Amino acid sequence: MASPLTTTAQPATGTGDVILRTRGLTKQYGKRLAVNNLNLEVYRGDIFGFLGPNGAGKTTTIRMVLGLIAPTSGSVELLGQDIATHSAQILPRVGALVETPALYLYMTGRDNLRALSQSLGGVDDARIERVLVQVGLAARQKDRVRTYSLGMKQRLGVAMALMNDPDVLVLDEPANGLDPAGIVEMRELLRSLAAQGKTIVISSHVLGEVQQLCSRVGIINLGQLVTEARPDDLTRGTGMFMVYVEDAPAALAALQRESWSLGARLDPNGAIFTPAPDGRGRNLNKFLVDAGYIPDSIIYQNETLEQAFLRLTNAAPGGAR
Ligand SMILES: Nc1ncnc2c1ncn2[C@@H]1O[C@H](COP(=O)(O)OP(=O)(O)OP(=O)(O)O)[C@@H](O)[C@H]1O
Ligand SMILES: [Mg+2]
Structure with missing residues (x-):
């Protein structure tokens, strides 16, 4: 499968564009198969989303990828080398945040980064300053971490992962506990x-x-890869159109007299959801206009990733194991 960004990629790992590859990666805890024969490939320049419900095996996989726990079987190649034998060469080029960051609560944000920099063999103050600006914590760097919100702690965790200017960032649930504004900030940070x-x-x-x-x-899901794709390819059309029209109940009644309108309904916000003749919005538009209900808007409905996810994993909402 090709990366959407391979055209700008600069192979430097000896394995082309593949930055991370797992082969038959498996972790068994007693009788429980937490990760089951996982084959993954992540390409240079990807923002790869590892998606699954609670207990699916995400954190276990990430721990194996980083060499924090040993697989029961299978292997991990990161930056072209096997993590089991070359972690000392690989890990300086990797930034990681697994679950909640380990922070000294009684120290300031800046001093947490200083402490880390000493353990990394010394990083200059200018680098610390830059990373603090990058994650949006410059203004609060002199406050003790104890006074930070969950989102600020999470961003400090990302700052720690960035300290060694890594080629690869591996972040386990970086948006965990963030409010909507924090999620937007985190997304922009990761994009940049x-x-x-x-x-x-x-x-x-x-x-x-x-x-x-x-x-x-x-x-x-349940330790196994269900699918690997671009987000756009995962979601597909629902066949339904969302229609806003002035007299929605009357328009719905007119629609429901037609054979193609199976499943047409009114939602609580006053929008009609309906199929179209031959699946075409223009035909629906014409029908509504001819029937005297001139639509304010007609919008085709794509499946959300959430719907696609539930379809692909066949899981009930909130379904863990
Ligand atoms: N140290 C452990 N000992 C025994 N079982 C474990 C251990 N760590 C994880 N598991 C089990 O492995 C499975 C996968 O757990 P994991 O933490 O990898 O899931 P996850 O996808 O990260 O879930 P979440 O979204 O809740 O973080 C779960 O069934 C979990 O109970
Ligand atoms: Mg987890």
Whole structure:
């Protein structure tokens, strides 16, 4: 499968554009198969969304990718080398945030980054300053982390992942606990990092978020890859049109007399959802105009990623195991 960004890619890993590859990756906890024979490929410049419900195996996979836990079987190749044998070469080029960041709550945000920089062998203050600006924490850098909101702690976690200016960022649920404004900020931050040429792997169960951000998506359920695709290819048309019209109940009654209008309904906001003759919006428009109900708008309805996800995983909303 080709990356949408391969045209700008600069192979430098000895394996072409593949930045991360898992082969038959499996993790068993007792009798539970947390990750089951996972084959994934992430290409340079991708923002790869690793999507699945609670307990699907996202964090377990990410821990194996980073070499934090050993797989039961299978292997991980990151930046062209096997993580099991070459983590010392690989990890300095990788920034990671797994679940909640480990922070010193009694220290300031800036001092947390200083402490980390010392453990990395020294990073200059200008770099710390730049990273703080990048994640939008410059104004609060001198406050103790204890006083930070959840979103600010999350952004400080991303700042820590960025300290060594990594080629690859692996972030487990970076939008976790963020409010809508925080989610938009995080999305813009990740976009700007990808624009700088970084490859980004994020896990998420926030489906709309992944759809807006990611160039490719892997859906995992019960430890297995369900599908791997571009977000646009995952969602498909529902065959329904959303119609706003002045006298919606009367227009709906007119629609419901037609054989092609199976499933037409009025939603609580006053919009009509209906199929169209031959599936074409122009035919629906003509029908409504001829019937005396001139539409204010007709919008074709694509499936949301959430609907696609539920269809592909066949899971009930909130369904974990
Ligand atoms: N250390 C462990 N010991 C035993 N079972 C574990 C362990 N870690 C994870 N599991 C199990 O492995 C499965 C996958 O868990 P994992 O944390 O990878 O899921 P996840 O996709 O990250 O879920 P979430 O969205 O809730 O973070 C779950 O059934 C979980 O209970
Ligand atoms: Mg998890």
